[in-house]
Amino acid sequence: MTLNELKIGQSCKITKVNGEGALRKRLLDMGLTPKTKVTLHKTAPMGDPIELLLRGYNLTIRKEEAARIEAEVIE
Amino acid sequence: MNIALVGNQNCGKTTLFNQLTGSKQHIGNFPGVTVEQKSGYLLGNKDVTVVDLPGIYSLTPYSIEEIVTRDYIFNRKPDCIINIIDATNLERNLYLTIQLLEMEIPFVMALNMMDEVRLNGTSIDVKKLSEELGVPVVPISASKNEGVSELAEVALGRAKVKNSAYHDLCDGAVHKAVHSLAHLLEENAEKCGFPPKYTAIKVIENDKSIIDKLKLDERQLDIIGHIVEDMEIACDTDREAAIVDMRYDYIEALCAKVVLKKGQNVNQEKSMKLDRILTHKIWAIPIFLCVMLAVFFMSFSLVGKWLSDLLTLGIDWLTGVVDGALTSAGISEWLHSLLIDGVFNGVGSVLSFVPTIMVLFFLLSILEDSGYMARVAFVMDKLLRKIGLSGKSFVPMLIGFGCSVPGILAARTVSSERDRKMTVLLVPFMSCSAKLPIYSLITMAFFPRYQALVMLGVYVLSMVVGVLYGLLLKVTVFKGNPVPFVMELPNYRWPSLKTLLRNSWEKGKSFIRKAFTVIFVATLVIWFLQSVDTSFNFTSDSSVSILAEIGRFLSPVFAPLGLGDWRLTTSIITGLTAKEAVVSTLAVLFGVASESLSAVLSTAFSPLQGFCFLAFVVLYMPCVAAVAAVRKELGSGWKAVLAMFSQTVVAYLVTLIIYNVGTLFV
Numbered sequence: 001m002t003l004n005e006l007k008i009g010q011s012c013k014i015t016k017v018n019g020e021g022a023l024r025k026r027l028l029d030m031g032l033t034p035k036t037k038v039t040l041h042k043t044a045p046m047g048d049p050i051e052l053l054l055r056g057y058n059l060t061i062r063k064e065e066a067a068r069i070e071a072e073v074i075e
Numbered sequence: 076m077n078i079a080l081v082g083n084q085n086c087g088k089t090t091l092f093n094q095l096t097g098s099k100q101h102i103g104n105f106p107g108v109t110v111e112q113k114s115g116y117l118l119g120n121k122d123v124t125v126v127d128l129p130g131i132y133s134l135t136p137y138s139i140e141e142i143v144t145r146d147y148i149f150n151r152k153p154d155c156i157i158n159i160i161d162a163t164n165l166e167r168n169l170y171l172t173i174q175l176l177e178m179e180i181p182f183v184m185a186l187n188m189m190d191e192v193r194l195n196g197t198s199i200d201v202k203k204l205s206e207e208l209g210v211p212v213v214p215i216s217a218s219k220n221e222g223v224s225e226l227a228e229v230a231l232g233r234a235k236v237k238n239s240a241y242h243d244l245c246d247g248a249v250h251k252a253v254h255s256l257a258h259l260l261e262e263n264a265e266k267c268g269f270p271p272k273y274t275a276i277k278v279i280e281n282d283k284s285i286i287d288k289l290k291l292d293e294r295q296l297d298i299i300g301h302i303v304e305d306m307e308i309a310c311d312t313d314r315e316a317a318i319v320d321m322r323y324d325y326i327e328a329l330c331a332k333v334v335l336k337k338g339q340n341v342n343q344e345k346s347m348k349l350d351r352i353l354t355h356k357i358w359a360i361p362i363f364l365c366v367m368l369a370v371f372f373m374s375f376s377l378v379g380k381w382l383s384d385l386l387t388l389g390i391d392w393l394t395g396v397v398d399g400a401l402t403s404a405g406i407s408e409w410l411h412s413l414l415i416d417g418v419f420n421g422v423g424s425v426l427s428f429v430p431t432i433m434v435l436f437f438l439l440s441i442l443e444d445s446g447y448m449a450r451v452a453f454v455m456d457k458l459l460r461k462i463g464l465s466g467k468s469f470v471p472m473l474i475g476f477g478c479s480v481p482g483i484l485a486a487r488t489v490s491s492e493r494d495r496k497m498t499v500l501l502v503p504f505m506s507c508s509a510k511l512p513i514y515s516l517i518t519m520a521f522f523p524r525y526q527a528l529v530m531l532g533v534y535v536l537s538m539v540v541g542v543l544y545g546l547l548l549k550v551t552v553f554k555g556n557p558v559p560f561v562m563e564l565p566n567y568r569w570p571s572l573k574t575l576l577r578n579s580w581e582k583g584k585s586f587i588r589k590a591f592t593v594i595f596v597a598t599l600v601i602w603f604l605q606s607v608d609t610s611f612n613f614t615s616d617s618s619v620s621i622l623a624e625i626g627r628f629l630s631p632v633f634a635p636l637g638l639g640d641w642r643l644t645t646s647i648i649t650g651l652t653a654k655e656a657v658v659s660t661l662a663v664l665f666g667v668a669s670e671s672l673s674a675v676l677s678t679a680f681s682p683l684q685g686f687c688f689l690a691f692v693v694l695y696m697p698c699v700a701a702v703a704a705v706r707k708e709l710g711s712g713w714k715a716v717l718a719m720f721s722q723t724v725v726a727y728l729v730t731l732i733i734y735n736v737g738t739l740f741v
Binding site for chain 2: 017021022023024025026027028029030031033034036041042044045046047048049051055056057058059060061062065
């Protein structure tokens, strides 16, 4: 699955970050690296972007970008 | 000697900068780009300059802010760098620190927000952290001014150290690749002044700007290809991710060693609780609108207006005194008019705006520094995405409805240069409050029964044209990928009063400076054109002035819009000094008091012409004060002129369409 498919409150472990160039590098730099645990905290009132919890801080990205990040749900 | 501050956004960098420096600071741009550079003298030590570099998360060459910082560190070689990090968010903040270590430059780490760390019950082994990283670490709390003077001392001591040794962060396959490449590229790196291991890491990361500088030959490129490929296979990931992974792996291991006890992040929990309301599915937008309404009310009608009125009274008094003195001294009529109608009237009307702007920026700084602005960007992002912007541009555009000048200046909070420039170009399309008297005059004259509806229509028109213009910019001038919207939602924090006051004073000051330069000259030019006839004799009859002649000369250009009357054309020109001038010019040229102006207009023109006048006035280029702000933010005079010209052309075309379609029906 990809990050945009997470349900609110659900956690996952990143397996792969797709995409290229500046955007991908930005996602990696902000700590969205493979093996990282990420929780979907909420979605914006208009349904997009989303707010993630990772590495002890809150990060917001658009669903379009979240769709490039592959992950496994942690039960 | 100079000290540079490097750190993430929201880590308290500006607060630390304000604590380190005195009240005098210089705000300018980095050469060639419109990235803000702040500098000031170290408190009590005039020989030391402190420079506040942009807030960044990484040192990749992908954003202007990051390139500027990297170039500054390599080319300007600051005597010491202070890397400020948010101790409540060690993992992500250390990522930038690791990149500084890779650059092999001496620096000092300021471990900020230690008061919060204590409150959380977290315990960090500062000594161990310093040993592990090989750099001095000073625990501070910038907002409480704790440890700041000690930090300055350590930084001054560190300035004597010229080079720091390479710090081995990696192991395994990446380690092997870094070492082989460092060996291979040693000579090329030396020529560019880069440390070899840093060069190796950048080559693995595929950093094009560094690779280009190295001037590698075929053989080297070939070997690099092999080494990187082997590493990718061994790590089971690509080159970019491998390096990022290496850094974060190191950080995780480091944190495990230095964080002795991990408490609850109290502030983060509080912030998330607050966000249950502030970014709530239903309540977020109404709350945001209420907040903005309060900001507008405070600055444009309550506090700001009150202060502005007070200042106007003062200016009027001074004008009266000078007026009387000039009369009794028997000064010639033209000089009298120059001073009173030109200088005092022109500069005075702009100056009276200063308190409004300062109050507005005081309030906006509260929203920004408290962390609320990031939530606004989060909530509003979807609306602006279609025109290639992000939610961060929303507030500047909204402020544009009050006044374009602070709206344009507020674009500084937009963190990417591309988005900032685009925002600056779009703000003037938001109909500013100075145009309200024009709307009420025209709607009263032509649409007395549908005043509110027509006014609403004008606002909608300006926004629709603004959106279309944005779309046009997106596919022309700002083609290419928009900057990714990957934004931290920082914890809510109380803004520091010192920073707030400084911020609003800076904005006020820059506006005052503009009032006495660009705006001063522009008002004088308009005064001259208005007060002198074609044979350069002073005249008090404005209908024979050069300006009126220009109006007559230009009126055929406006005839296709239904605005061929020279008096309308002239008022459009005077509107360039300030939009309020449109109404007063019309009154003067029609020779009636402003109260009876609407009656005169309604007999002279058709409702369609009235609407076309409204449409043109709402869309065409903003006043000189706003042009000056655009010029500053775009960093180039001719770009500002081009922007204003395009906006006026857009206004012309839209009005042309309205008039021609309108005549079919009326």
